[in-house]
Amino acid sequence: MLNLKFSHNAHIQFRPIRPSDLEVLEKLHADMFPIRYESEFFQNVVNGRDIISWGAVDCNQPNGQDDELIGFVTARIVLAKDSEIEDFLRYDSARSNHTLVYILTLGVAEGYRNLGIASSLIHEVIKYASTIPTCRAVYLHVISYNNPAIYLYKKMSFRCIRRLPAFYFINSQHYDAYLFIYYMSGGRSPCSPIVGVASVKDKMRESRLRWFGHVKRRSIDAPVRRCERLAMESLRRGRGRPKKYRGEVIIHDMALLQFTEDMTLDRRVWRSRNKVEVSSLRF
Numbered sequence: 353m354l355n356l357k358f359s360h361n362a363h364i365q366f367r368p369i370r371p372s373d374l375e376v377l378e379k380l381h382a383d384m385f386p387i388r389y390e391s392e393f394f395q396n397v398v399n400g401r402d403i404i405s406w407g408a409v410d411c412n413q414p415n416g417q418d419d420e421l422i423g424f425v426t427a428r429i430v431l432a433k434d435s436e437i438e439d440f441l442r443y444d445s446a447r448s449n450h451t452l453v454y455i456l457t458l459g460v461a462e463g464y465r466n467l468g469i470a471s472s473l474i475h476e477v478i479k480y481a482s483t484i485p486t487c488r489a490v491y492l493h494v495i496s497y498n499n500p501a502i503y504l505y506k507k508m509s510f511r512c513i514r515r516l517p518a519f520y521f522i523n524s525q526h527y528d529a530y531l532f533i534y535y536m537s538g539g540r541s542p543c544s545p546i547v548g549v550a551s552v553k554d555k556m557r558e559s560r561l562r563w564f565g566h567v568k569r570r571s572i573d574a575p576v577r578r579c580e581r582l583a584m585e586s587l588r589r590g591r592g593r594p595k596k597y598r599g600e601v602i603i604h605d606m607a608l609l610q611f612t613e614d615m616t617l618d619r620r621v622w623r624s625r626n627k628v629e630v631s632s633l634r635f
């Protein structure tokens with residue numbers, strides 16, 4: 353039980369989610385997430401079919417609903433070799449029967465936030481994962497603008513491994529996601545050449561696009577843009593020249609990240625969307 357700084361002396365307890373939680377669980381998800389979950393997902397959660405879960409309840413609720421969910425976390429066990437993060441694990445972890453715990457959803461009702469409830473729920477997941485001998489990591493995705501959640505995962509020693517452009521498609525709009533991993537013993541790759549190369553590539557792309565944004569925001573007469581025109585005028589390729597011109601590489605970079613040229617006009621947006629997390633290089 354937690355000791356909370358809360359107006360009515362809440363007493364929070366954690367327990368598995370069960371069938372009687374179905375309605376409240378659906379409502380909490382609908383209130384908190386921009387994504388709609390299938391009813392099959394909720395059925396699987398409350399019946400523990402392929403999904404593990406914990407709920408938080410306030411035993412001291414003023415309305416007497418002392419068993420009603422005010423927070424939840426849902427997760428699934430996946431095989432490391434089938435997961436998208438196998439490159440971020442030790443070589444042998446990804447090759448054998450090792451497993452991972454993937455956090456599907458996490459949420460705390462608004463009136464109960466910043467009281468440490470989500471931290472405790474994640475702690476339950478980590479504790480559970482550490483009892484599985486084959487488990488090498490707990491991981492999850494978070495939408496790039498969800499600062500409270502990002503702060504929380506960093507605080508709980510999850511490592512932000514990568515920014516995934518346009519990972520979510522919500523209401524006809526793309527949003528990036530961060531991939532966070534909490535390594536269990538022996539799960540972390542001590543030095544993965546694959547990750548190292550990929551990250552340096554990301555950083556080089558970031559630098560190219562930062563320069564491109566800088567150039568595009570200058571006036572058409574600025575010296576830097578005259579160079580751009582000179583480059584376009586001398587289009588003939590000689591022997592031994594690089595296979596691609598810088599402009600071609602930038603077009604490819606922009607297509608990859610689904611950037612458009614008019615985005616360069618807002619420096620703040622351009623730089624934040626283009627940013628590659630430094631933590632992804634720490635391997």
Ligand SMILES: CC(C)(COP(=O)(O)OP(=O)(O)OC[C@H]1O[C@@H](n2cnc3c(N)ncnc32)[C@H](O)[C@@H]1OP(=O)(O)O)[C@@H](O)C(=O)NCCC(=O)NCCS
Pocket residue numbers: 384385457458459460461464465466467468469470471472493494495498499500501503504507
């Ligand atoms: C993200 C969420 C689960 C956090 O739940 P919570 O119970 O408030 O989390 P905790 O109290 O355990 O920890 C929150 C930490 O984040 C910090 N935090 C809260 N809001 C913040 C914000 N806007 N910016 C930065 N940090 C913030 C708190 O200060 C706290 O850190 P501290 O212990 O150092 O003070 C909750 O905000 C939520 O349910 N959001 C909607 C659903 C959601 O986004 N889920 C995550 C999907 S990936």
